[in-house]
Every structure is written in C-alpha cells, then in structure tokens.
Amino acid sequence: MTRHFDVLVVGAGSAGSAIASRLSEDATCRVGLIEAGHMPADPDIADPLKWTQIQGRDYDWAYRTTPQPFTANRVHEWPRGKVVGGSSCLHAMAYVRGHPDDFVPWEKAGGARWSYEGLLPYFKRSEAFAAFPAASRGNTGPLDVILPEEAVSPIARAYMAAGNALGAPKISDHNTSPLNGTTPNSLNIRDGRRLSVADAYLTPEVLARRNLTLLNGYEIERIEFNGTRAAGVLAVVDRIAERVSADRVVLCAGAISSPLILMRSGIGDPEALRSAGIHCHIESREVGANLQDHLLALGNVYRSKKPVPPSRLQHSESLMYLHSKDVTRAYGSPDIVLGCVVAPSAAEGLEAPAYGSAYTILCGVTHPTSRGRILPGGPTRSDTPIIDPHYLETEYDRLTFRTALKIAREVGHHSALAEWRDVEIQPGPAAHTDAALDDFIARAASTHHHPCGTCRMGGDDNAVVDPSLRVKGLENVFVVDASIIPQIPSGPINAAVVAIAESWAASAPSLA
Known part of the structure; x- marks a missing residue:
C-alpha cells in the first residue's frame, strides 16, 4: 500500500528537521519525513x-x-551529512546569523519577510541563548546557542x-x-556535546507524535507528477522502489541534492537535462546554477x-x-x-x-x-x-x-x-x-562547507522558486533549504537555514 501524507518533507537535515517538527505540532496534519540516512550511531558525532x-x-x-x-x-572534497540531522552532524558548530546587510539581496529577491528584520522573529524562535539578556535574542527555542x-x-x-x-x-x-x-x-553545544538541529527539533517526544512518520534509508529517485502537481516521490529503500504520495512535497535535501532531485524529475535547463538523458518536464534554466x-x-x-x-x-x-x-x-x-x-x-x-x-x-x-x-x-x-x-x-x-x-x-x-x-x-x-x-x-x-544558492529565490522569471519558496511552474512543490539563498551571507549558513525553515513553516498553512 502506498503511504500518503498531507506534507512530505524530503531530507531530515537542518531545514527538514525544523519543518517536520513545526508542522507536526498541528495534530491534524500528517507529516512524512524522508531521510536517505539513519539515526546517528557513531559516538564521534557528538564529540565537538x-x-x-x-x-x-x-x-x-x-x-x-x-x-x-x-x-x-x-x-575539493565536499562533505554533506547523510544522517538524521544532515550536515549539522558534521559541521564545526559555529552559530552566526550574518550581518543585517547580508539580507538586503534576500529582501530584494523575495520581499520584506526575507529581510533581516523579517527573519529576526524566526532566529529568535529557534534559539535558546542564555549568556546574557538581549531583546534581539531568543531564550526558549529548541536550539541551544552557547x-x-x-x-x-x-x-x-x-x-x-x-x-x-x-x-x-x-x-x-x-x-x-x-x-x-x-x-x-557562539556554538551549538549542549552539556559538552554537539547539538545537531535534529537533536534540538526531533526530540523523542516529537518523534512519538502519531501524525509524524520518519522514513529512514529512503533515497529519492525523482518526484512524480500529474501535470503541474506532484503526486509524490519515487524512493528506493533496501534496493526496493517505493512510491510515497503527498498533497505537498517540500524539498529540504540541501544545496546539492535539492537541485539534483528537481533535475532528475525533469525540472531544469533543457540542454543540461538532455545531456544527462533526462526528459524535460518543465523548463527552469537556473536549477543548479548560482552555486556559492x-x-x-x-x-x-x-x-x-x-x-x-x-x-x-x-x-x-x-x-x-x-x-x-x-x-x-x-x-x-x-x-x-x-x-x-x-x-x-x-x-x-x-x-x-x-x-x-x-x-x-x-x-x-x-x-x-x-x-x-x-x-x-x-x-x-x-x-x-x-x-x-x-x-x-x-x-x-x-x-x-x-x-x-x-x-x-x-x-x-x-x-x-x-x-x-x-x-x-x-x-x-x-x-x-x-x-x-x-x-x-x-x-x-x-x-568552509557552506554551499548554497542552487534553487535561487526571486520574483523574476528566471528564479527557481518564488518568494513563498514554491517551485515555479508547479502547484505543490516547495524548496526550503540553503539552495534558495540568493546571495551567501557573511558567515556559516546553518543559523540562517534554520530561520528560513522556521519562517516557511509559520506560513505553510496558507500555502496549501
């Protein structure tokens, strides 16, 4: 029997962990979270x-x-996490939002919600910062910042x-x-141990929610379509193909895998797809471009x-x-x-x-x-x-x-x-x-392990996703991860990725 979800989140990295946690707070929303890797088992991951x-x-x-x-x-070697928690299980744990001016190109691309001021409530919502009181900092969020x-x-x-x-x-x-x-x-460390975004957001209590299903070991072959709507994804688990259907598909697979999934699904530059032996379903020439x-x-x-x-x-x-x-x-x-x-x-x-x-x-x-x-x-x-x-x-x-x-x-x-x-x-x-x-x-x-920009957000015709992060040309497919960043911020991007996820999750009900 084909599994079906209201929302299918692809990738349990920084963005996917936050989105699955937030969306499943609504007990009426059936959320599936697909991850190619498994739960962290190597104790070295936790050692900073x-x-x-x-x-x-x-x-x-x-x-x-x-x-x-x-x-x-x-x-150049490009490590990327194939594990629940994604690259937040591999990175150096530095937490840097970026300079407020870094987000001016974001605002030009997507409007006020993507400015620093627009994202500030979501930075704060994600944070548990206790070093000193500050109006611009959050102190009750899931993600410890020491x-x-x-x-x-x-x-x-x-x-x-x-x-x-x-x-x-x-x-x-x-x-x-x-x-x-x-x-x-500033560091994402708790009690002397690495705190991945999955550690923070996908706690045992969250994973126990009856409306949240974590599917481990599922590698995505492609998104399947019915016209301009995604019907779900074709995945491979234990060498067996399995279809997972959903009303909405949210790609959170990161700056490398999200554009690759789109391109394998026929969304991209027609010449590039043809060279790879892929039929073009929807032309979107900047999928995979703008890599920073x-x-x-x-x-x-x-x-x-x-x-x-x-x-x-x-x-x-x-x-x-x-x-x-x-x-x-x-x-x-x-x-x-x-x-x-x-x-x-x-x-x-x-x-x-x-x-x-x-x-x-x-x-x-x-x-x-x-x-x-x-x-x-x-x-x-x-x-x-x-x-x-x-x-x-x-x-x-x-x-x-x-x-x-x-x-x-x-x-x-x-x-x-x-x-x-x-x-x-x-x-x-x-x-x-x-x-x-x-x-x-x-x-x-x-x-410095900060790839981004490959599914650029923007209001222009060439952007891959619109300011709501919906893939242009599709009705129910979204990209929410580092790939939507129009211009790289000054520092490590993980803090910004979590804020992007928090912002999108807060608006997701209106995007149905």
Missing part, C-alpha cells in the same frame, strides 16, 4: 573535538568537485587581542552586536614556542569579521573573515606540524562573486553529480583573498601573540610577493 575526523564515513555523501583551475587544479567565554584557549585570546590592537572592534558576540570585530564563537560557497585558506600556520593546550571546545574558537580596507570599521557587511584554530590546519599537500605544536589563522572572503553550477551526471540517483563551484574565478575574489591573507599575517605576527609564536610555517617567510601569496592561496583554499 572530532568534527574534523568524521568526514568520509558512511554517513557522509562525500561529494567531490571537478578540478578547479584557480585552486591549482585541485579536486557563548563559552571561560573555555576559550589562551591562544585564541591572544589572537583576538592582536586583532583589537590593529583596530578591530571588540564585540559581545556574533549575533547580538554588529558582526564586525573580535569575539569567541565560502573558501578558507588552510592556513597561516605557526609553530608554537611552547605546547599548545588542547581545545576545550571544537578547535576553531574565534572568527573575526573585518573590512579589508579598514579593519576598524564597525558598520556595513564585512568582506573578509579570519579564524583562529588552536591546532595545525593545513590543506592536503602542505606541511602540517604535529598536534599540540602549532596553531593556525584561517582567512577567506565573505561574499565571493564567483558562481558555480551543479549538474546531474546521469538520469538516476546513483550517477555521480557534476559539481563545479568555479572557485576564485573572479578577479575580485582573488584580490580580496590576497588581502585577507595579508591581514591574517599581520595578526599572526603581532606582539600580542609573541609568547606563542615561534616561526611561521605556512606560507612561510619566503612568501612575500603577491605572486607567492596567490600561489599559496591556490594550494591552500578549501571549502
């Missing part, structure tokens, strides 16, 4: 210090990009002091104050004069957002970011000293202008997708990245770090010309 070690395991989709010409023709002042490494403190000495503002945290300046990272991601250089590494104490948090303890032309500027969205890792952090092929002997300053560009694309490698879910982020393709990205590295080195060589700094290992004292810095960036730049 092990997030760098769990990539590539069987709950990682383990995507790979095409070779990137501007990063020394390297192929500000771990006492546990911050002395190296991270010295790094922040160096930034302040160079003029960077000192701020209370990344989400209450203006974003620009220095502060320890943050890069970080791994990294500006320093050997320490004395043993580096192990992190008591998650290694990467402080992000510093700055304006590259004036680090003292406290207003306007920043264009670069630095980060302090209290461990050696080097890209593959670069020297990485022993743990405990070195620390790292990361750097990157907050608003890259390069735009990539995702394409299906064939008509089925087992065909390897083509992921081409076009990293560092624009002159702006390359020049701004070079400036970010120069500022990272200024911080790294400041006297505030003198008691720790022995010698710079990467890029090393010999790297002093622009050409040498560009060469290092090409070899060191690595994903």
Whole structure:
C-alpha cells in the first residue's frame, strides 16, 4: 500500500528537521519525513573535538568537485551529512546569523519577510541563548546557542587581542552586536556535546507524535507528477522502489541534492537535462546554477614556542569579521573573515606540524562573486553529480583573498601573540610577493562547507522558486533549504537555514 501524507518533507537535515517538527505540532496534519540516512550511531558525532575526523564515513555523501583551475587544479572534497540531522552532524558548530546587510539581496529577491528584520522573529524562535539578556535574542527555542567565554584557549585570546590592537572592534558576540570585530564563537553545544538541529527539533517526544512518520534509508529517485502537481516521490529503500504520495512535497535535501532531485524529475535547463538523458518536464534554466560557497585558506600556520593546550571546545574558537580596507570599521557587511584554530590546519599537500605544536589563522572572503553550477551526471540517483563551484574565478575574489591573507599575517605576527609564536610555517617567510601569496592561496583554499544558492529565490522569471519558496511552474512543490539563498551571507549558513525553515513553516498553512 502506498503511504500518503498531507506534507512530505524530503531530507531530515537542518531545514527538514525544523519543518517536520513545526508542522507536526498541528495534530491534524500528517507529516512524512524522508531521510536517505539513519539515526546517528557513531559516538564521534557528538564529540565537538572530532568534527574534523568524521568526514568520509558512511554517513557522509562525500561529494567531490571537478578540478578547479584557480585552486591549482585541485579536486575539493565536499562533505554533506547523510544522517538524521544532515550536515549539522558534521559541521564545526559555529552559530552566526550574518550581518543585517547580508539580507538586503534576500529582501530584494523575495520581499520584506526575507529581510533581516523579517527573519529576526524566526532566529529568535529557534534559539535558546542564555549568556546574557538581549531583546534581539531568543531564550526558549529548541536550539541551544552557547557563548563559552571561560573555555576559550589562551591562544585564541591572544589572537583576538592582536586583532583589537590593529583596530578591530571588540564585540559581545556574533549575533547580538554588529558582526564586525573580535569575539569567541557562539556554538551549538549542549552539556559538552554537539547539538545537531535534529537533536534540538526531533526530540523523542516529537518523534512519538502519531501524525509524524520518519522514513529512514529512503533515497529519492525523482518526484512524480500529474501535470503541474506532484503526486509524490519515487524512493528506493533496501534496493526496493517505493512510491510515497503527498498533497505537498517540500524539498529540504540541501544545496546539492535539492537541485539534483528537481533535475532528475525533469525540472531544469533543457540542454543540461538532455545531456544527462533526462526528459524535460518543465523548463527552469537556473536549477543548479548560482552555486556559492565560502573558501578558507588552510592556513597561516605557526609553530608554537611552547605546547599548545588542547581545545576545550571544537578547535576553531574565534572568527573575526573585518573590512579589508579598514579593519576598524564597525558598520556595513564585512568582506573578509579570519579564524583562529588552536591546532595545525593545513590543506592536503602542505606541511602540517604535529598536534599540540602549532596553531593556525584561517582567512577567506565573505561574499565571493564567483558562481558555480551543479549538474546531474546521469538520469538516476546513483550517477555521480557534476559539481563545479568555479572557485576564485573572479578577479575580485582573488584580490580580496590576497588581502585577507595579508591581514591574517599581520595578526599572526603581532606582539600580542609573541609568547606563542615561534616561526611561521605556512606560507612561510619566503612568501612575500603577491605572486607567492596567490600561489599559496591556490594550494591552500578549501571549502568552509557552506554551499548554497542552487534553487535561487526571486520574483523574476528566471528564479527557481518564488518568494513563498514554491517551485515555479508547479502547484505543490516547495524548496526550503540553503539552495534558495540568493546571495551567501557573511558567515556559516546553518543559523540562517534554520530561520528560513522556521519562517516557511509559520506560513505553510496558507500555502496549501
């Protein structure tokens, strides 16, 4: 017998977990939540210090990009969570909403509800923030946000002091104050353990609701249609095809899988679909386009004069957002970011000293202008997708990245770090010309794990989804995840994805 739901949510990652939880609060709404992976079973997922070690395991989709010409023709690993909780089970747990100005392009694309002010109630609704009272923060939401002042490494403190000495503002945290300046990272950690969005939203009490069904191990082949309406999805579970029907289908499969599911279902650029052996059902040329991601250089590494104490948090303890032309500027969205890792952090092929002997300053560009694309490698879910982020393709990205590295080195060589700094290992004292810095960036730049934009929201004809996040050309299919983001915000995107989900869930009854 075919299962049927009022709403079928595809993907139990950050967006899907929040939406399924919120929609199932209405006991009359039958909600199905489909996830390709299973409940987390690896204890390393919960250990905040092990997030760098769990990539590539069987709950990682383990995507790979095409070779990137501007990063020394390297192929980049793109971890994505194949597990209940999605990539919030793999990421570094930093919680950053973004600068309010980051959301101006969102408002232009979709109206006031997608401005920072429009999203603020949903940021607050999601949060449990208890570090200090603030009118702009939530304190009763499912998602714990901690500000771990006492546990911050002395190296991270010295790094922040160096930034302040160079003029960077000192701020209370990344989400209450203006974003620009220095502060320890806010983190999604509860009682010393990673708090995934599924941990927060899909509690045992929520999963016990009679109107919520979690279907694990279901990989989506395609959406099935009756004209311009989705009838449901064709999934494969234990090698057996199964149809799941629904009145509404909500794709929350993320910036890679959501566009791929649409394209396998015949929604996309006709030429691209034809090349993959897929019949075009509805033309939508930007499905899979507008791909954006943050890069970080791994990294500006320093050997320490004395043993580096192990992190008591998650290694990467402080992000510093700055304006590259004036680090003292406290207003306007920043264009670069630095980060302090209290461990050696080097890209593959670069020297990485022993743990405990070195620390790292990361750097990157907050608003890259390069735009990539995702394409299906064939008509089925087992065909390897083509992921081409076009990293560092624009002159702006390359020049701004070079400036970010120069500022990272200024911080790294400041006297505030003198008691720790022995010698710079990467890029090393010999790297002093622009050409040498560009060469290092090409070899060191690595994903910050923030892919987005591939089902762009907008009111224009070319946008994939409209401001209600309904797929254009379809009556009852929506995309609600990082893929709808028109322009990437300054920092880690998980906080914004949860707010997107909260906002959409609040309006969902009117979209039936």
